[in-house]
Amino acid sequence: MEAKILSGKDLSAKVKEQLKQEVGSMRENGIIPGLAVIIVGDDPASRIYVNNKKKACREIGIESYEYALSEETSEAELLELVEKLNQDNKVSGILVQLPLPRHINEEKVILAICPEKDVDAFHPVNVGKIMIGKPDFLPCTPAGVMELIEESGVDVAGKECVVVGRSNIVGKPQSMLLLAKHGTVTICHSKTKNLDEVCRRADILVVAVGKPELVKGSSIKPGAVVLDVGMNRLENKKVVGDVEFSSAKEVASYITPVPGGVGPMTIAMLMKNTVKAAKLQNGK
Numbered sequence: 103m104e105a106k107i108l109s110g111k112d113l114s115a116k117v118k119e120q121l122k123q124e125v126g127s128m129r130e131n132g133i134i135p136g137l138a139v140i141i142v143g144d145d146p147a148s149r150i151y152v153n154n155k156k157k158a159c160r161e162i163g164i165e166s167y168e169y170a171l172s173e174e175t176s177e178a179e180l181l182e183l184v185e186k187l188n189q190d191n192k193v194s195g196i197l198v199q200l201p202l203p204r205h206i207n208e209e210k211v212i213l214a215i216c217p218e219k220d221v222d223a224f225h226p227v228n229v230g231k232i233m234i235g236k237p238d239f240l241p242c243t244p245a246g247v248m249e250l251i252e253e254s255g256v257d258v259a260g261k262e263c264v265v266v267g268r269s270n271i272v273g274k275p276q277s278m279l280l281l282a283k284h285g286t287v288t289i290c291h292s293k294t295k296n297l298d299e300v301c302r303r304a305d306i307l308v309v310a311v312g313k314p315e316l317v318k319g320s321s322i323k324p325g326a327v328v329l330d331v332g333m334n335r336l337e338n339k340k341v342v343g344d345v346e347f348s349s350a351k352e353v354a355s356y357i358t359p360v361p362g363g364v365g366p367m368t369i370a371m372l373m374k375n376t377v378k379a380a381k382l383q384n385g386k
């Protein structure tokens with residue numbers, strides 16, 4: 103039987119609708135969530151992501167403040183802007199779109215964002231809180247994946263969960279969120295031996311490596327839930343995930359499409375974090 107589609111497009115619309123209601127009542131109480139989005143340079147993919155984030159803010163009633171800086175912006179100038187936004191009461195959350203130009207040290211910039219406004223949950227304080235199971239903010243993409251798993255109705259507890267990819271943005275925090283839900287978690291990466299064999303053990307398979315169609319249906323356990331975090335643009339302009347959708351959907355029980363799967367959930371979770379930041383900063 104063909105897999106059911108886990109639509110991030112539909113689920114993110116529901117999440118955003120709930121947030122819209124919530125922001126409506128916050129505004130009635132004089133609390134206006136605000137998200138500062140900083141983009142440095144003109145990477146076309148980053149531009150699209152930033153535009154999508156601003157659009158989501160508009161839909162929900164979150165104020166967005168864009169800072170589009172030139173490629174030549176110095177690290178010191180960027181750090182100065184972050185510091186200014188840290189002090190600005192209208193700004194609940196600060197997002198610096200990654201990657202940054204090579205002459206800017208990403209780690210330094212992430213460290214400069216005050217943890218209370220770090221809606222990406224990239225600051226070591228927030229990463230540590232996730233690690234000990236006491237997060238203020240959930241990392242956006244992994245949190246979106248968890249909501250999609252929940253939507254499938256499959257309980258993570260006791261399941262074999264395989265995460266392919268160990269990035270700080272997705273793979274590592276994803277593993278922590280699955281562990282927090284009592285999954286038995288294996289993390290795979292470029293040095294993993296017999297990747298296909300390990301993937302075939304997974305009841306829940308999350309793939310986040312940025313390699314087009316790396317995981318085929320033959321590496322998926324029948325009935326597995328498959329979450330595809332990849333977004334790869336092929337030379338023919340087609341966008342595909344890290345999973346070969348056509349073969350995987352014949353084997354999985356649930357699968358996310360690309361596009362329209364994890365991507366829209368990432369943005370919805372960013373909105374959720376921004377609303378939470380505004381509440382925390384207002385003692386709620």
Ligand code: GUN
Pocket residue numbers: 197198199200201222242243271368
């Ligand atoms: N670049 C790719 N993904 C992300 C993300 O989740 N947050 C930020 N700030 N930059 C990104």
